[in-house]
Amino acid sequence: EIVMTQSPATLSVSPGERATLSCRASQSVSSNLAWYQQKPGQAPRLLIYGASTRATGIPARFSGSGSGTEFTLTISSLQSEDFAVYYCQQYNNWPSFGPGTKVDIK
Amino acid sequence: QVQLVESGGGLVKPGGSLRLSCAASGFTFSDYYMSWIRQAPGKGLEWVSYISSSGSTIYYADSVKGRFTISRDNAKNSLYLQMNSLRAEDTAVYYCASLRIQLWPNWFDPWGQGTLVTVSS
Numbered sequence: 001e002i003v004m005t006q007s008p009a010t011l012s013v014s015p016g017e018r019a020t021l022s023c024r025a026s027q028s029v030s031s032n033l034a035w036y037q038q039k040p041g042q043a044p045r046l047l048i049y050g051a052s053t054r055a056t057g058i059p060a061r062f063s064g065s066g067s068g069t070e071f072t073l074t075i076s077s078l079q080s081e082d083f084a085v086y087y088c089q090q091y092n093n094w095p096s097f098g099p100g101t102k103v104d105i106k
Numbered sequence: 107q108v109q110l111v112e113s114g115g116g117l118v119k120p121g122g123s124l125r126l127s128c129a130a131s132g133f134t135f136s137d138y139y140m141s142w143i144r145q146a147p148g149k150g151l152e153w154v155s156y157i158s159s160s161g162s163t164i165y166y167a168d169s170v171k172g173r174f175t176i177s178r179d180n181a182k183n184s185l186y187l188q189m190n191s192l193r194a195e196d197t198a199v200y201y202c203a204s205l206r207i208q209l210w211p212n213w214f215d216p217w218g219q220g221t222l223v224t225v226s227s
Contacts, residue, residue, distance in 0.1 A: 034213035036151075043201055044151065046215035055215060087151055091211040094167075095141075097151040 002026055002090050004098035012106040013078050021101045023071040023088035032092035035064055035073045039084045048073065108132040108216055110202050115221030122192050128185040128202030128218055136180035139205040141214060142187050144198035156210060192225045
């Protein structure tokens with residue numbers, strides 16, 4: 001089983017600032033990594049797949065990078081609608097998710 | 107537009123059974139692989155089960171193997187999850203989700219809104 005970890009658990013950011021979220025896999029997952037956004041009471045929404053490809057309709061302020069075991073989701077300028085929990089998911093093997101990073105307002 | 111709507115959740119006693127349904131619309135359901143994913147209250151996401159487009163290939167997470175059964179009816183554009191021998195730790199919101207590319211494993215998109223299953227005496 002591939003274990004995913006995310007840091008930090010909570011990230012406090014002011015609107016307009018840059019947010020950088022990290023995701024680490026316990027073994028290499030190549031570029032088989034997705035990112036999701038989840039707001040309270042809603043289902044997760046796909047943001048990024050293939051580690052760096054934005055899903056349809058996702059704003060350009062969201063970008064993903066990394067490969068192997070280290071990945072990063074960057075939100076270049078946080079908007080009010082971006083405050084949410086973000087999960088990474090590997091699909092190199094049986095799917096597994098990270099515990100999430102909550103991005104809240106500073 | 108693509109839509110997935112789950113139903114069938116509720117309160118059930120430990121050891122009991124429940125059948126979840128997921129109604130798909132806005133896309134050719136029979137072309138898509140599908141999965142169930144769950145989220146315990148206040149917790150993260152856990153993949154539960156997968157079924158191929160024809161239903162010929164099925165996988166389960168170890169935590170539910172032998173107790174849950176995934177199935178689909180392509181004529182009815184519906185996905186199902188039969189849950190037996192339910193335990194308190196099965197309490198969660200259950201989401202159905204599709205896989206956009208016919209490749210397993212893969213990312214999940216889109217997701218339904220979820221249905222809550224509570225296992226408690």
